[in-house]
Amino acid sequence: MTENGTYVYYPGCSLQSTGRAYDTSTKRVAQHLNLTLNEIEDWNCCGATEYFSVNALPAYSLVARNLALAAETGGAPEVVAPCSACYLNLRKTNDYMHKFKKLGAQVNQALAAGGLHYEGGSLRVRHLLDIIVQDVGYDAIGAQVTRPLQGLRVAPYYGCLIVRPDTGYNTEYPTHLDALMTTLGATVVDFPMKTHCCGGHMTQISEEVAYELIRRILKNAADYGADAIVTLCPMCQLNLDAYQGQVNRTFNTDFNIPVMFFTQLMGLAFGLSTDELGFGSEMVPAMPALSRIGRELPEERERPKRRDKQALPMPTPRGSGRSES
Amino acid sequence: MVHTSPKPGLYEQIMAETPGGEALVTCLQCGTCGGSCPSGADMDSTPRRLFAMLMADMDDAVLESNTPWYCVSCYYCTVRCPQAIPITDLMYTLKQSAIAAGKFHKDAHANFSDSFIGYVEQFGRSFEFGLATRFQLTHHPLRTVRKSGLGFDMVRRGRLHTAPDRIRNMPQLTAILNEAKRIAAQPVPAGGVT
Amino acid sequence: MSEEKIGVYVCHCGHNIAGTVNVEEVSEWAGHLPNVAVAKNYKFMCSSLGQEMVEEDIKQEGLTRVVVAACSPHMHEPTFRGACQRAGLNPYLFEMANIREHASWVHQDDKEAATEKAKAIISGAVRRAEELEPLEPFRAPINETTLVVGGGIAGINAALEIANSGHKVILVEREPSIGGHMAQFDKTFPTLDCAACILTPKMFDVGNNPNIELLTYSEVEQVDGFVGNFTVRIRKRARMIDTGLCTGCGDCWERCPAKVIDFVYESGLGYRTAVYRPFPQAVPKYPVIDTESCIYYKNGRCKACEKFCPTGAIKFDQQDEVVVANVGNIVLATGYDLFDARRIPAYGYGRLANVFTSMEFERMTNASGPTNGKVLLRDGVTQPESVAIIHCVGSRDKNTNIYCSATCCMAALKFAHLVKEKTHAQVYNFYIDMRTAFKDYELFYNRLLEEGTHFIRGRAAEVTDAARQPGEEGKLIVQAEDTLIGKQRRVPVDMVILMVAMEPRADASEVAHRFGIGCSDAGFFTERHPKLDPVATMNEGIFIAGTCQGPKDIPASVAQGEATAARVLSLIGKGEVQVEPVRARIDEDRCSGCRICNNLCPYGAIDFIAEKGVSRVNPAQCKGCGTCVAACPSQVITGQHYTYDSIMAQIEGLLYDQRTPDEHVRVLEMEPA
């Protein structure tokens, strides 16, 4: 945790439009947890993936302007981004400027044309979820829960960029969002597709490709009995939510799974109202799923507590071998 | 013959322009990237095959391939590659080279990127509504009707603005981007961007 | 300055040196150095002609010092010392200048700089040579007992070979029984002969050979001394069994109520009891009580084994024993560990029940294993109808281990055959390259091709249970690029086997440190020379055999085990060892008796002679590391062969072109007090 829980906040373009509910709920939850988010003055777009496709140096420079402004924002040397794509671009630019000296020098040459300078690596770029689970911590969050999300079965969806290429979390099967949801009282379903791609910008390029990627994720969430998918990226939320209807039409399916931001669910568990948390703007209505909260879950499907006599032990890390008497 | 021309070919150029790209020479052709790629089935060549073509100096075929354009930047290939090759970043460089050479695949959304960049360079922020409409109108005019239903719903829910946001200090950003483009236009020095 | 006559010989090493360093120029230049009487260059100094040239010059020209500028002293210092000795020159008056590893090989793209650097290195060697003093090696008798550490197939063969020649062996094994990994297998490639049938007789021989003292459930804690004269401390962990009484009848483990997963012998796929014998053919036959899982040690109750033991052999209060032994040679054969498949989350091991490791599968096919040899899914009843075998899991991967584990392609073929034989399931091998080198291995590959096994050339990208299309529900789907077609494939199967890498033992670097040997980057023990001295180490008298040196199969492990025996026996045959006189020596007249050096010595080689009030180095224990030399405040400790003067002269020589005629380089202003 930074000193007195202050961070530099980079909302990014999506949080101003398609992901507005994420911005609203983030600010509300931060306030509830006494976190101060100082928004970067006059920040610009992070370039998404598009800018990097066309011309790398201007793309790095575009991002670096935000970092330079962030360094001037004062307070803690930690920038928090709720959008996974923004997070990746900020972090990558920050790292590369530090690691690849020539690139860093060139970017600074460009920044100088605007009267700015940024020392690569001098800030730490973090994703909002990382701050919530690492800095605030499960215990402190658990202590705030007044209305546990009991009865809600969620599929925790991480997407790509919060775990890849290298953020220190398991790159294929992270569990920190799972743990956060459990802390809030929700039931977490196993979700093998949790870090697969939501299609990103493919929705704009090739619908066939994008819808198939979205379908795989929705199908997996449905197969594992999720009431809702919880996300941490506005792009993922948009693709899984706004295109669900199109996916149903294309593949003749009937998915009806609301897609929420983890901050919205945190807020709910903290006893905040749905209005304060930006609910209502989702295309697949969240209300039917939310109305399950508080209800008893039907008995878990028969899962024999004691293994069958013949069954072979599941792999357990050596040393944690439980005795079976 | 491969690698005999004094002028570096596309292969060398792509590596030089990608941070850490020189690792590509160690590609084992194992196919982990091609097997991991969520868009792998839709690409005309898997990333692995594209790299083999690149090494075989099939420059035009590489530039015209749809592979980089179908990359969704999921980074699965990058984290799984046993030779720690920055494959996703190489895909970005390949797109840039295709645009620079004017040879990109017909399915490429180079002008989607262009529209996106256009908005960013004009306003400093992206503008999803304008982007979607402009791109759809040029590429899939018939689908726009269908999509606009969705767009309308989004507007109604306050999730799409019909006018773009704009940052205050646009001159500063413009100056930075222009300078970056000027530097980028200079030939890549030996040793690449690292 | 001394009045020595120095001969300098610059070696071409074929093109290795001459291709980069201008050897003519260098030898011509060296001829003008002070005190250099002879300077020559020659194509191969190590050849007999090269050596004879040195011998001839010593005799004819009366050389008093010899410098050969060639390769690393590791290989040829002994060669040229021998030449000096034959010509009647004390071998410690020879100095080697390494202009290959230190100049030509590392500066191949800058011949001029390489040539200049070679001159500097030679100049340093010449100046150092002036300061060398004649020395005599220590001679010490060789203790004829050998310590073998690790009772896998490599260690077993080393021990038997030495013992059969009539010499004593102490075999120390960490687990309750010898056998190692081979004891876990049912069949061995490429001939598919029964592992137990060929291993058990050898284990039996070890247990019954009067020359072998077998210490199982034991570990070496401390090693002192030097070649021919090591002293080792061995901890014999308490078995809680009186082996004098126990008959190995098995009443105890049949009654033991504490059941735990067996991570060692069953590789996590099966259970054992708290009092256990790892497997029926175990040598020795006695069980041990694992005090961590025994109920009695937790809450003081149970004692079922004690009640049922017909001979009263259970001893709950047995204590560890420490054995101190003197041995002349040591063979390390500590084997390998397996890669933890959880480190590659894309393969789902630990999450997806029917993903197995190779060793789990070995246990499954073993007739005395948890499924009595049946190939079954994790539920313990269902036979798979399709099986995927994934190669290179944790091998050939910069994120885990960069090396090839060398045996897993062949083991994968063995598994494919066993699956077919036992279930008739379809088998899919996902591989990058098929590595079936060595005798008859390719034949085995052919046999598997004939059996109709599917081979998909592509490293598996992931194993998932997320069904995407019909036909995948309830299956494990292996997704990969079939690189020969250039297309992605999804292969639904019931069972996946991960061919996990062979890794260095988790404690390999600790063990290496204890025995004073090195580890490679990958963590395996380092041999003295990768080609010509594969089982010796940099520490004389310590040998390595089997997979602790690097991944290899059983035939290669056996061959190395036997090779170490040959090396040990040849040393024993000599009867005595010559030990390098590179030792610290304390000038007792000037020693103030401050005792600072006493505790600094990492080998405990310095004793304090109370009656004289001075410290003294015990040359048998000293390894010549120099720690005390640097620490002595009175500067009265000399490192023989590396004296203060010789080192300073070498530095001065190296910097020959940095010095004006009448001015010493700055480092030399510091003189001993």
Ligand SMILES: Cc1cc2nc3c(=O)[nH]c(=O)nc-3n(C[C@H](O)[C@H](O)[C@H](O)COP(=O)(O)OP(=O)(O)OC[C@H]3O[C@@H](n4cnc5c(N)ncnc54)[C@H](O)[C@@H]3O)c2cc1C
């Ligand atoms: C799945 C699989 C299948 C295989 N199948 C075949 C096959 O069919 N044919 C074939 O030729 N090869 C096969 N191999 C290779 C074979 O396992 C090895 O070549 C062989 O077992 C190596 O023997 P080792 O003695 O070097 O090591 P190990 O078998 O590992 O033995 C080492 C011994 O040292 C002991 N030890 C370790 N550390 C210490 C210590 N500090 N102090 C005391 N004792 C210690 C251990 O307990 C162990 O008993 C296979 C390998 C694998 C992974």
Ligand code: SF4
């Ligand atoms: S994963 Fe890496 S090594 Fe394998 S084919 Fe792709 S780029 Fe080459």
Ligand code: SF4
């Ligand atoms: S980063 Fe791009 S190329 Fe790599 S797996 Fe993802 S989509 Fe495919």
Ligand code: SF4
């Ligand atoms: S032996 Fe085969 S499976 Fe094992 S690491 Fe080498 S190539 Fe891979």
